[in-house]
Amino acid sequence: MRSIAALVFPGFETLDLFGPIEMFGLLQDEFSISIVAEQAGGVTSAQGQRVCVDCTFCDTRAFDMLLVPGGPGTRTELTNPAVLDWLKAASANAEIIMSVCTGSVLLASAGLLDSCRATSNKMSFDWVAQQRRDVDWVGEARWVEDGRFFTSSGVSAGMDMSLAVIARLLDRAAADKVARIAEYEWHDDAARDPFATQYGLS
Amino acid sequence: MRSIAALVFPGFETLDLFGPIEMFGLLQDEFSISIVAEQAGGVTSAQGQRVCVDCTFCDTRAFDMLLVPGGPGTRTELTNPAVLDWLKAASANAEIIMSVCTGSVLLASAGLLDSCRATSNKMSFDWVAQQRRDVDWVGEARWVEDGRFFTSSGVSAGMDMSLAVIARLLDRAAADKVARIAEYEWHDDAARDPFATQYGLS
Numbered sequence: 001m002r003s004i005a006a007l008v009f010p011g012f013e014t015l016d017l018f019g020p021i022e023m024f025g026l027l028q029d030e031f032s033i034s035i036v037a038e039q040a041g042g043v044t045s046a047q048g049q050r051v052c053v054d055c056t057f058c059d060t061r062a063f064d065m066l067l068v069p070g071g072p073g074t075r076t077e078l079t080n081p082a083v084l085d086w087l088k089a090a091s092a093n094a095e096i097i098m099s100v101c102t103g104s105v106l107l108a109s110a111g112l113l114d115s116c117r118a119t120s121n122k123m124s125f126d127w128v129a130q131q132r133r134d135v136d137w138v139g140e141a142r143w144v145e146d147g148r149f150f151t152s153s154g155v156s157a158g159m160d161m162s163l164a165v166i167a168r169l170l171d172r173a174a175a176d177k178v179a180r181i182a183e184y185e186w187h188d189d190a191a192r193d194p195f196a197t198q199y200g201l202s
Numbered sequence: 203m204r205s206i207a208a209l210v211f212p213g214f215e216t217l218d219l220f221g222p223i224e225m226f227g228l229l230q231d232e233f234s235i236s237i238v239a240e241q242a243g244g245v246t247s248a249q250g251q252r253v254c255v256d257c258t259f260c261d262t263r264a265f266d267m268l269l270v271p272g273g274p275g276t277r278t279e280l281t282n283p284a285v286l287d288w289l290k291a292a293s294a295n296a297e298i299i300m301s302v303c304t305g306s307v308l309l310a311s312a313g314l315l316d317s318c319r320a321t322s323n324k325m326s327f328d329w330v331a332q333q334r335r336d337v338d339w340v341g342e343a344r345w346v347e348d349g350r351f352f353t354s355s356g357v358s359a360g361m362d363m364s365l366a367v368i369a370r371l372l373d374r375a376a377a378d379k380v381a382r383i384a385e386y387e388w389h390d391d392a393a394r395d396p397f398a399t400q401y402g403l404s
Binding site: 025051154180194 | 358
């Protein structure tokens, strides 16, 4: 059983968080998920719904995996030392660190992606890449795997990346089972990015 | 601006709710979303996260649209008179009524789908169809549109259906814009159901 810390902050993107949670959450014997935030209570997404926080940065338990969503709130959290410090501490011994969409700008700003290959969503790609030039930013990718870091493209790509993580940690059959239960047509080729062209990044 | 009531109950399926919320929520000038439940507070999904309730069944405001997720919790709510009565009352004057996955069993149990064409997820299809034989259940469909009712197949299909609803209420360009922002490859053919064969329903 692996523990996942799913970070939330005001203005996180709904599907960045809940797409991966659906995929990992369908394997409840394999993964347990905690919603983590700077403060206790509820945190409101960019789409206006509030999710309840399971634990705060004060809770220093070690998680096996991190999930960092993107969304408009990253523009603020980018310079929030509490978030960056938590990312650094929580990632120190984590087996897998994941971001969806502009969530990678938070990992990058914490210095975690220096010299790594990584991606972000397409609409904000140039802005993300400008925030940290020490990262090897990849414009055309559904997701990028570099060691223990998995960074995905925008919003929906987080589900494809999550299935790839499941395939790596468990096996392909487990990922296919999750996709079938969720009736999700898994785009399982990390290099195929139909949106890179639309946004002029290929 | 149209108002959407998104029903939640203990054990709702995460992505059934938040996939559509992402799609409609990206058009905040067009749609406002309220999380509605029998009781105030937080409601826990099948995957274990808690969402905060915006209003309860006691709030009798009229909503333009309803969204009903599925999930294991439907097995209990199926016979919950509070839920069935709310569905009947809230749907009376609604322009659009949507369900995802086994959410259609709640609409059916409230008698709302009698003589309508409708679908459900594939894994629980036979169970759903047995609960109300007066519905014209369609085994092979990504989603089914019948008048003001949109019922989708399992989990991920709710996102495809939501984009179809956006295309009908606004226009195709609006749906394409949402899909592009969410980097979602919209499966826009309601009749194409790759999972019907896998589950022996085609």
